[in-house]
Amino acid sequence: MMTTLPGDERLKGIDALVKLDTQRLSSLERQALNDRAATLRRETGDAAFERGKQAFRRNEMSAVVSDLSRFLAMNPGEADALDASFFLGTAYNQLRQHDKAVPLLARFVDGDKKSKTRDYAMLLLAQSYQETGAYDKAADTVRDALATYPATQYLAQFRGRLSSAKRAASGGDAAAPAAVPGAAAPAAQTAAPAGQ
Numbered sequence: 001m002m003t004t005l006p007g008d009e010r011l012k013g014i015d016a017l018v019k020l021d022t023q024r025l026s027s028l029e030r031q032a033l034n035d036r037a038a039t040l041r042r043e044t045g046d047a048a049f050e051r052g053k054q055a056f057r058r059n060e061m062s063a064v065v066s067d068l069s070r071f072l073a074m075n076p077g078e079a080d081a082l083d084a085s086f087f088l089g090t091a092y093n094q095l096r097q098h099d100k101a102v103p104l105l106a107r108f109v110d111g112d113k114k115s116k117t118r119d120y121a122m123l124l125l126a127q128s129y130q131e132t133g134a135y136d137k138a139a140d141t142v143r144d145a146l147a148t149y150p151a152t153q154y155l156a157q158f159r160g161r162l163s164s165a166k167r168a169a170s171g172g173d174a175a176a177p178a179a180v181p182g183a184a185a186p187a188a189q190t191a192a193p194a195g196q
Contacts, residue, residue, distance in 0.1 A: 045074040049084060056087045064091035082111045086121055089128075098128035109141075119149040126161050135169035 022030050052067035068088040072081060089104030105125040109118060122145040129138035142162040145152065152158065 041074050045071050045076055048074075049076070049080060052084065052087060056091065061091040061094045064088060065095070078111070082108050085111075086115075086117065089121070090124060093124045093128055096131070098131040101125075101128040102132060102134075119145055119152045119154055122149075123154050123157055123161065126158075126165070130161065130165050130168065135165045138165040139169065 022033070025033070048067045048071040052064050052071060055061075055063035055067060064087055068084045068091070071084050072088065075081075076084065085104040086108040089101045089108060092098070092101035092104065102125065105121050105128060108115070108121050109125055112118060115121070122141055126138045126141040126145070129135070129141060139162055142158050142165065146155075146158055146162075
């Protein structure tokens with residue numbers, strides 16, 4: 001199943017392997033099956049990751065969610081997982097599914113402090129925090145971003161976000177801008193968030 005089925009159907013072989021009683025197999029046979037399963041996971045994961053990045057560049061956020069959710073479910077390496085978290089978190093933010101965007105964007109912001117797109121991710125994270133009612137976290141994220149990136153191209157958006165988060169936290173006008181105005185990340189920048 002892992003070698004003869006076409007495309008992603010080969011993943012059915014991995015599911016079947018989990019159900020298989022491997023006690024009757026020699027250690028060499030067990031290792032061969034486990035190695036094949038790991039290789040297949042890596043191949044299908046890499047393909048899903050590339051499809052997700054291409055969908056991101058085409059602004060097809062539903063496809064990004066589908067492909068990168070599958071990729072993250074395969075437990076990729078830390079660097080790829082952080083990149084996928086950025087793309088997937090941004091997609092959820094754009095789809096206004098802020099509760100799903102928060103953990104992904106927070107993971108990226110906390111995990112990749114040298115990324116060229118970290119300030120943009122922090123802006124989206126602050127927006128998602130605010131949209132989910134976490135006004136203090138939104139304000140803290142903005143303050144951290146302003147301290148870390150005083151010359152960011154998103155300075156005006158950060159200041160606006162901070163003001164609206166403060167108003168919302170104090171019980172004032174809780175309505176925040178639905179989208180981050182003028183904060184579309186350049187495609188060249190978002191193509192490789194880890195600065196690759």
